[in-house]
Amino acid sequence: MTDESNPALNAIYVELAAEIVAAYVSNNSVAASEIASLIETVHTSISNLTQTAKEPEVVPLTPAVSVRKSVTPDYIICLEDGKQFKSLKRHLRTRYDLTPEEYRAKWGLPSDYPMVAPNYAAARSELAKASGLGQLRKTAAAAPVAAKPAAKRRAPAKKS
Known part of the structure; x- marks a missing residue:
């Protein structure tokens, strides 16, 4: 051939x-x-x-749960294995070596598909606000008063 x-x-x-x-x-x-x-x-x-090989048949992916049911208030369900997580990013990286962008592309998810459960995100947001994150620092009420300059010390007189 x-x-x-x-x-x-x-x-x-x-x-x-x-x-x-x-x-x-x-x-x-x-x-x-x-x-x-x-x-x-x-x-x-x-x-x-050099002859072109047959392309492997593309098997349509079937998620463990439907995309609509994968986002609940308290957890996110992984479409790969059906497990529940508050935050999905670490699971995807350690178990499947996927970034959130790759995961979304693989399953045809929109770019705003959450990787964190909504209630968990709200709780973290409240915690951050309570600790003062995201607020400007308050300016000092009054400028500190300048203290009197210290008297200059003279060197002792030379002995001859």
């Missing part, structure tokens, strides 16, 4: 086959009568490599 429609490509295949056979023969003992069949076999193998 050589590609004789393209002589330039066929010449490349012959050259590659010759190099491979030369390397093989230099390290292995081969009878002289077998070299021609060896070259032909290698050439055929190289030619077959």
Whole structure:
């Protein structure tokens, strides 16, 4: 099954086959009568490599739960395995080596699909607000009063 429609490509295949056979023969003992069949076999193998392979059938993904049911107030359900999480990002990275963007693309989810349960996000937000995060610092009520400058000390008089 050589590609004789393209002589330039066929010449490349012959050259590659010759190099491979030369390397093989230099390290292995081969009878002289077998070299021609060896070259032909290698050439055929190289030619077959360029033929387009059948693309594997795309099996439609079936999530563990429906996308609509995967987001609940208290947890997010992973579409890969059906487990419940408050935050899905770490599970996806450690178990499936997926980023949130890759996960969304794999399952055809919108870019605003949450990775954190809504109640958990609200609780974290309240905790942050209670600790004062996200607020500007308050300015000092009054500028500190400048203290009197310390008296300059004089060096002791020299003794002669």
